Amino acid sequence: MRVNKLGIQRLIFILVMVIIVSCVPIKKLTYFNDIDELNEPRVNPREQKLIMPFDKLYIKVLSIDEKTNQLFNSSDNMSLSSATGIIGNRVDESGNINYPFIGKIKVGGLKTAEASLKIQEALNQYVSNAAVDIKFIDNNVTIIGDVQRQGLYSFTQDKLNIYEALALGGGISQYGDRKNVILIRQEGDKIMHHKLDLSDSKIAGKDYYYIQANDVIVVEPLKSSSWFNFNNTTFTTFLTSLTTLLTIITLYLTIKKGL
Numbered sequence: 001m002r003v004n005k006l007g008i009q010r011l012i013f014i015l016v017m018v019i020i021v022s023c024v025p026i027k028k029l030t031y032f033n034d035i036d037e038l039n040e041p042r043v044n045p046r047e048q049k050l051i052m053p054f055d056k057l058y059i060k061v062l063s064i065d066e067k068t069n070q071l072f073n074s075s076d077n078m079s080l081s082s083a084t085g086i087i088g089n090r091v092d093e094s095g096n097i098n099y100p101f102i103g104k105i106k107v108g109g110l111k112t113a114e115a116s117l118k119i120q121e122a123l124n125q126y127v128s129n130a131a132v133d134i135k136f137i138d139n140n141v142t143i144i145g146d147v148q149r150q151g152l153y154s155f156t157q158d159k160l161n162i163y164e165a166l167a168l169g170g171g172i173s174q175y176g177d178r179k180n181v182i183l184i185r186q187e188g189d190k191i192m193h194h195k196l197d198l199s200d201s202k203i204a205g206k207d208y209y210y211i212q213a214n215d216v217i218v219v220e221p222l223k224s225s226s227w228f229n230f231n232n233t234t235f236t237t238f239l240t241s242l243t244t245l246l247t248i249i250t251l252y253l254t255i256k257k258g259l
Contacts, residue, residue, distance in 0.1 A: 048112070048113075048158055048159075049111075049136065049158045049159065049213075050109055050110065050111060051091060051107050051108055051109065051110050051111070051112065052091070052109075052213075053091055053095055053108055054090070054092075054093070055136060055213065056088040056136070056137050056138040057088055057089050057090075057091065057097065057112075057134055057135070057137070058088045058133075058134065058135045059088070059099070059132065059134050060073055060132070061073055061123065061132055062130065062131040062133060063129065063130040063131075064129065065127070068130060071100070072100060072101075072127075088137045095107060095108015099122075101126060102122045102126075105118060105119060106118075112136070112158075113134075115134050116131075116134045117132075136158060136213075137156060138154060139154060139155050139156065139160075139213040140155075140213060140214060141153055141155065141160070141168070141211055141213070141216075141217065142215070142216040143166065143169035143216075143219075144216070144218055145217075145218045145220060145221070146173045146176030146177070146219045146220070146221045146222075147166065147169040147170060147172055147176060148169060148170025148172075148173055149169045149170040150169060153165075153168040153169065155168070155211075159211075160210065160211045161209055161211065162183070162198065162203070162208070162209060162210075162217070163198070164211075165211045165215075166217065166219075172219050173219075175221055175222050176219040176220070176221060176222070177219065177221060177223075178197070178198040179197045179198070179199050179200075180220040181195070181197075181217065181219050181220070182194070182195055182196070182217070182218040182220065183195075183196055183208050183215060183216070183218075184215065184218065185208075185214075194208050196208060
């Protein structure tokens with residue numbers, strides 16, 4: 001009887017240890033662990049995005065003349081956005097767009113307001129009293145790793161911060177490491193990898209707080225999740241089997257003792 005009781009005690013000890021090890025400290029699951037230490041707000045100027053090669057632009061000519069609107073807002077030389085359904089102009093690798101009647105216009109490196117003025121000045125030789133409206137479309141960010149929904153997501157904002165981007169994918173999962181988020185970004189002809197700590201409020205003042213088009217965000221898993229993950233079917237099956245085994249042994253010993 002002592003041997004059986006010792007076996008049960010060992011099984012119970014193993015079960016308790018498994019549960020303890022699999023638990024993740026709350027500090028690893030929360031953002032801004034240093035929020036109580038903040039004395040003043042972080043400064044991060046929200047600068048307007050510059051037009052870059054391969055960006056897609058929505059360009060609309062506004063005129064009181066309906067024929068002018070139809071002429072310059074036609075779908076020729078434009079392509080349809082798969083995400084928004086908006087027709088736009090693709091910026092080529094040299095930073096140019098091919099605009100009807102005008103031809104190539106250099107817009108790379110300009111803000112949307114500057115590009116609007118440049119196109120408007122070029123249009124003056126054809127029409128008068130026309131305004132040009134430009135917006136970004138088809139900005140994409142790829143979110144993979146320990147998030148709720150991995151995928152390629154589109155956004156229309158000039159600036160999207162890292163938390164807003166992760167929200168597109170449903171946020172970081174229970175076992176995603178908020179201190180080990182990798183941002184992959186092409187800077188010129190180089191692919192750069194930046195490690196971000198989303199539990200540190202100082203990130204609001206960093207250069208990589210705002211997402212750029214075509215960024216890739218990778219959320220690495222917590223080390224503990226590689227061993228014990230409650231979302232893992234194998235581990236759940238193991239716990240169920242262990243609990244069932246303990247119940248059977250306990251029932252057996254109870255019946256034997258009664259006899």
